[in-house]
Each structure stands twice: as C-alpha cells, then as structure tokens.
Amino acid sequence: MLLDYDRLGWLKAALLAFTALVAAFLLLPVVFIVLLSFGSSRWLAFPPPGWTLKWYQELFADPSWIEAALTSARIATMTAILAVTIGLLASFALVRGQFRGREILRGLLLTPMVLPVVVFAIAIYAFFLRLGLGGTTIGFVVAHTVLALPFAIIPMATALEGFDKSIEDAAIVCGASPLQAKLRITLPSIRIGIFSAAIFSFLASWDEVVVAIFMASPTLQTLPVKIWGSLRSDLTPVIAAASSLLVALTLALMIVTALLRRKLQT
Amino acid sequence: MTQPFLSIRKLRKAFGAFTAVHDVTLDIPKGEFLTFLGPSGSGKSTTLYAIAGFQDPTSGDVLLQDKSLLSVPSHKRNIGMVFQRYTLFPHLSVAENVAFPLRVRRRPEAEVKRKVADMLALVRLENFAERLPAALSGGQQQRVALARALAYDPPILLMDEPLSALDKKLREEIQAEIRRIHRETGVTILYVTHDQEEALHLSDRIALFRDGRIEQIGTGEDLYLRPTTDFVAGFIGNSNFLAAEHLETVGGASTIRLADGALVSGINANGSFAPGQKTRLMIRPEAFRLERSPNNAELSVEIVDVAFYGERRRIVARTSAGQEIDIRPTSAALAAQDVASSHRPVFFDPGAAFLFPA
Numbered sequence: 001m002l003l004d005y006d007r008l009g010w011l012k013a014a015l016l017a018f019t020a021l022v023a024a025f026l027l028l029p030v031v032f033i034v035l036l037s038f039g040s041s042r043w044l045a046f047p048p049p050g051w052t053l054k055w056y057q058e059l060f061a062d063p064s065w066i067e068a069a070l071t072s073a074r075i076a077t078m079t080a081i082l083a084v085t086i087g088l089l090a091s092f093a094l095v096r097g098q099f100r101g102r103e104i105l106r107g108l109l110l111t112p113m114v115l116p117v118v119v120f121a122i123a124i125y126a127f128f129l130r131l132g133l134g135g136t137t138i139g140f141v142v143a144h145t146v147l148a149l150p151f152a153i154i155p156m157a158t159a160l161e162g163f164d165k166s167i168e169d170a171a172i173v174c175g176a177s178p179l180q181a182k183l184r185i186t187l188p189s190i191r192i193g194i195f196s197a198a199i200f201s202f203l204a205s206w207d208e209v210v211v212a213i214f215m216a217s218p219t220l221q222t223l224p225v226k227i228w229g230s231l232r233s234d235l236t237p238v239i240a241a242a243s244s245l246l247v248a249l250t251l252a253l254m255i256v257t258a259l260l261r262r263k264l265q266t
Numbered sequence: 267m268t269q270p271f272l273s274i275r276k277l278r279k280a281f282g283a284f285t286a287v288h289d290v291t292l293d294i295p296k297g298e299f300l301t302f303l304g305p306s307g308s309g310k311s312t313t314l315y316a317i318a319g320f321q322d323p324t325s326g327d328v329l330l331q332d333k334s335l336l337s338v339p340s341h342k343r344n345i346g347m348v349f350q351r352y353t354l355f356p357h358l359s360v361a362e363n364v365a366f367p368l369r370v371r372r373r374p375e376a377e378v379k380r381k382v383a384d385m386l387a388l389v390r391l392e393n394f395a396e397r398l399p400a401a402l403s404g405g406q407q408q409r410v411a412l413a414r415a416l417a418y419d420p421p422i423l424l425m426d427e428p429l430s431a432l433d434k435k436l437r438e439e440i441q442a443e444i445r446r447i448h449r450e451t452g453v454t455i456l457y458v459t460h461d462q463e464e465a466l467h468l469s470d471r472i473a474l475f476r477d478g479r480i481e482q483i484g485t486g487e488d489l490y491l492r493p494t495t496d497f498v499a500g501f502i503g504n505s506n507f508l509a510a511e512h513l514e515t516v517g518g519a520s521t522i523r524l525a526d527g528a529l530v531s532g533i534n535a536n537g538s539f540a541p542g543q544k545t546r547l548m549i550r551p552e553a554f555r556l557e558r559s560p561n562n563a564e565l566s567v568e569i570v571d572v573a574f575y576g577e578r579r580r581i582v583a584r585t586s587a588g589q590e591i592d593i594r595p596t597s598a599a600l601a602a603q604d605v606a607s608s609h610r611p612v613f614f615d616p617g618a619a620f621l622f623p624a
Binding site for chain 1: 318320339340341342343344345346347349350351352353354355356357366367370371411414415418
C-alpha cells in the first residue's frame with residue numbers, strides 16, 4: 001500500500017507528533033478541569049499552589065448538588081429505557097419494513113442529530129409550555145428521548161441489519177411463535193447493539209445542557225444545568241469537582257461498554 | 267405408489283405480474299426422499315417455502331395426511347427445515363440449539379437431555395455439545411442444523427440447498443451423512459438443489475422444475491435414461507444434440523436423416539413429429555461406442571482432442587456437418603484404439619438416442 005505505516009520513514013515521527021498534538025488538544029481541557037478540582041486556589045489559579053479535597057467535601061455537603069446529580073441520573077435512566085424501547089421498534093420497521101416513506105421516516109428519526117439543538121430546545125420549550133410539561137420530569141424525559149433516539153437507533157439498526165433473518169425464520173420453523181423467536185433469538189443476538197444504544201442514549205441525556213436549560217425549573221435541575229447556573233453566579237472550584245465527577249461517570253460508562261463489547265464478541 | 271402423505275394441489279404463487287409457480291401438483295409418499303431440482307428462479311424454492319409457510323400461495327393447497335397446512339402458521343406446522351445459510355442461534359451452544367425446539371414445546375428436562383444426546387450422536391457431533399456455533403466449521407454447523415430440525419421428530423424435513431455454501435469434498439461427505447440419516451430415521455425429505463449430481467446421489471425421486479412448472483418427475487434413472495424433454499436431457503448429465511430431419515415414426519420408433527445424409531431408424535420419439543420436421547437427436551457422451559456392434563448406427567467424425575479423465579477419456583470430435591460432439595468411452599475401451607487426429611466412424615445404439623423438437 002502507498003501509505004503503509006511501516007514504510008513511512010521519517011514521516012512516521014511526524015505522524016506520531018501530529019497525532020499526539022491532536023490527542024492533547026482534545027484531552028487537555030478535561031485534564032485541566034480535573035487538576036483544578038484538586039487545586040487549593042479559590043480562584044482556579046494554575047498551576048495550583050497546593051492540593052486539597054475540600055471542593056469535593058463542599059460538593060458532597062451541598063444537598064442541591066446531590067439533588068441535581070440524582071435528577072440527572074433519574075432522567076438519563078428513564079430516557080435510556082424509553083429511547084431503547086422506541087428505537088428498537090423503530091429499528092425493526094426501518095430494517096425489515098417494506099412500506100412507502102421508510103426512508104423519510106428514517107430521516108425524520110435521525111434529524112435531532114443534525115438539527116441545531118437550540119432550535120429544537122426553543123421549539124419544544126414553547127410546545128411544552130402550552131401543554132404544561134415545562135419543568136416536569138416527564139417533559140425532561142420526552143425532550144431528551146427525542147434527542148437520544150438517533151443514538152439508540154443507529155447501533156440497533158446496524159446490529160439488526162447484520163443479523164440474518166433466516167436465523168429468526170429457523171426459530172419459527174422450530175416451533176417458536178414470531179414474538180418468541182424475536183425475544184429468545186433475535187434480541188439476544190443483537191444485544192451488543194441494544195447495550196450500546198442504552199449507554200449512548202443515557203449519555204445523550206446525562207451531559208445534555210441546552211434543552212435542559214429550557215426544561216429546568218428552580219426545583220428541577222440536572223447536573224449540567226446546575227454547573228451552568230453556578231458558573232454564571234460564582235466561579236468556584238466546586239464546579240470543577242462536579243465537572244470531574246461528570247466526566248468520571250461518562251468515562252466509566254465508556255470503559256464498561258468497551259469491556260462488555262469485547263466479552264460479548266468472543 | 268402408497269397413500270400420499272404430503273400432497274401439493276395446483277399450487278400457484280404469483281409476485282405481481284410474475285408467476286413463480288404454475289399450478290404444481292405433486293404427491294409424496296411417507297418416507298420418500300424427493301428432490302426439487304432446477305435452475306435458479308424455476309420455482310423450486312418458492313414451492314418449498316409455501317410448504318414451510320413463509321410464502322402464502324396465490325392459490326392451490328398443501329395437504330399433510332389429508333389436512334390442509336395453509337391455515338396453520340409456520341411455527342405450528344411441526345415441520346423441520348435446514349436452510350441454505352447457516353442459521354444456528356449464535357448465542358446458544360450446540361446442545362442448546364438442538365434443545366431449542368424441545369424447549370419451546372415445553373418438553374420435560376429429562377426428555378430434552380436424552381433427545382439432544384441422541385440427535386448429536388445421529389450427526390456424530392457428541393463432542394461438540396458445549397461449543398458455540400462460531401467455533402464450528404460450515405459442515406459441522408449444517409449437521410447441527412440437521413440435528414435441530416430432526417429433534418422434534420417432524421413428519422417432513424425440508425432442506426433448502428443446505429450444502430451450497432460448502433466445498434465439493436465436504437459436500438460429498440455430508441451427502442453420505444444425509445443418506446444415512448434418511449435411512450435411519452425414515453423421515454420424509456423434500457430437498458431443493460440446483461446441483462444435478464447432488465440430486466442423483468440423494469433422491470428416491472427428482473422433480474425437475476423449469477419456469478415454475480415440473481418438467482419431469484421420476485427416479486434419477488428415469489430422468490437420465492428416459493428424458494421426456496430436451497430440457498431434462500440437457501439439465502441432467504451431459505448430452506450431445508445433433509441436428510436431424512424426421513422422416514417417419516412407427517410405433518414409437520422414428521427414422522431420421524442426420525445432417526451428413528445418414529439414415530438412422532429405431533430412435534425413441536418423444537411426442538409426434540411431422541415428416542420432414544426439423545428435430546434434434548440427443549445422445550449421451552458415454553452412449554457412443556468406438557467399435558462396431560450389430561444394429562448400431564454409425565457417425566463419421568474427425569477426432570479433435572483426446573483427454574484422460576481417469577476412469578474415462580473425453581474425446582472432442584467434429585461431425586462432417588461441422589458439429590462438435592462429446593464422447594466419453596471408458597479408458598480401457600480406448601486404449602486399444604488409434605484415435606490420434608484422424609477421421610473415423612463412431613457408433614451408437616439408436617435405442618439410447620432420443621428425438622426432440624428443434
């Protein structure tokens with residue numbers, strides 16, 4: 001091959017350096033936040049004059065932060081369940097269905113991914129205000145489910161496309177009803193896709209801030225909204241601590257996904 | 267024929283303007299191994315799928331022991347099926363794959379265990395019970411699929427080109443296994459293939475499909491030795507077709523004139539021909555003789571090429587009318603002959619030649 005890595009010569013070093021630069025560019029802000037959350041400076045000075053855990057103590061001592069984190073987790077979990085359920089049914093329709101407008105439906109379901117979030121946020125805010133769903137958990141979950149659907153549908157539809165329908169037919173000939181065949185054979189066979197869909201839609205809600213700002217009320221705030229709000233009122237390292245925890249959970253979920261994928265694939 | 271076990275009545279399947287199966291009628295006795303043979307798109311798989319319940323026929327009926335199957339959904343037909351593609355459940359072990367049809371039937375655990383062991387022994391995969399399908403070769407996967415399809419003692423086993431994804435040597439091995447399993451279980455098998463050799467090896471009877479109709483049905487010998495149409499003659503085995511003019515037919519034996527002017531009588535006629543009608547004479551490559559025998563017809567040819575094929579030789583020869591023909595004498599028969607690029611006569615028994623319309 002023309003661009004064979006082993007034959008690049010001195011370009012190999014240049015390529016490595018460039019890759020390292022890009023990786024650093026992507027990772028440094030996160031690393032800074034984590035370092036600042038352990039820094040003793042009240043004013044987020046860098047490099048930190050000393051190290052401390054007091055911002056984490058402050059964070060855990062403040063019930064409003066805990067409340068926000070629990071709210072986030074609750075909404076993200078419900079969003080994941082709803083998005084996976086709807087997304088799974090939609091995936092069957094998109095992959096197996098033979099109906100007019102299938103491609104239009106696929107486009108429609110994936111729009112939230114390309115639509116500017118703020119446009120969607122304003123639209124759904126106005127709509128939910130009229131329905132009286134603004135500032136409610138249901139409103140939050142419904143809005144986030146719309147945003148999470150593309151992330152649920154893509155891995156599940158891909159998994160379903162890769163699953164030979166003859167296998168389901170074989171289960172039916174063996175005596176399983178069409179529903180039994182799907183539950184006992186098809187779903188376990190595409191479980192990697194379903195699992196990815198659950199994680200991705202959880203994360204789509206967990207770190208979503210724009211729609212959340214419109215949906216939130218003083219009594220119902222998710223973690224990103226709380227971070228955003230605190231950032232505007234007072235700049236405290238507690239925010240860095242909260243952000244670090246947000247990143248930590250996201251990272252943990254990604255690692256779990258990767259490990260499970262590897263386990264399930266063997 | 268015994269009382270029909272499975273009966274296909276005027277089965278028709280149309281996809282829009284295209285009719286895939288035209289009023290196929292067929293009776294299959296219990297325990298028979300019947301093969302649907304035919305080129306792709308000939309309707310053989312569609313017929314099988316109608317029996318399995320994956321295709322609703324446009325009209326006609328499928329009866330099992332005089333009861334119509336059409337109103338019974340696929341999963342309640344109690345039919346076994348092995349598919350063309352590998353259809354083992356990827357997340358279940360070999361043993362659990364075979365157990366699956368018994369588990370959905372809620373059979374007691376002891377019976378499931380015993381049956382799985384029996385079935386794995388039948389396909390000789392006892393030592394693979396705990397493996398996942400991905401750890402098996404293609405041939406092993408199809409044997410497990412066979413065990414799974416037979417685990418619930420279905421009255422009929424459908425096989426849709428189950429060996430087409432395997433290489434030739436493996437295919438022959440599993441063909442032998444399928445014959446043995448058919449013998450040991452006595453199950454009625456409907457087998458679909460486009461491979462005429464496979465059909466000849468396996469079947470009690472072959473139904474040769476063409477354009478949605480059964481062109482001819484009979485034993486392999488019937489189809490090979492007594493083809494009723496030139497399509498059958500051309501599809502099963504190798505065949506030479508020589509241009510010939512029909513002169514007269516008396517009592518099923520025709521007299522014809524070949525392109526080089528030679529008259530041949532005593533030919534099997536399929537159908538009726540008018541005097542002077544253009545026809546085609548079919549002769550199998552192995553029906554040609556290199557030595558003169560009584561009552562044999564003679565054809566003078568030029569030898570173009572001789573190749574050694576083990577038990578037979580293959581001779582490519584050209585008739586004086588310029589038509590190339592394929593001759594396959596046994597190697598021993600040829601050893602005594604001098605055939606190197608020469609003009610010489612070859613001979614054939616008119617009783618082994620068949621006349622078809624041009």
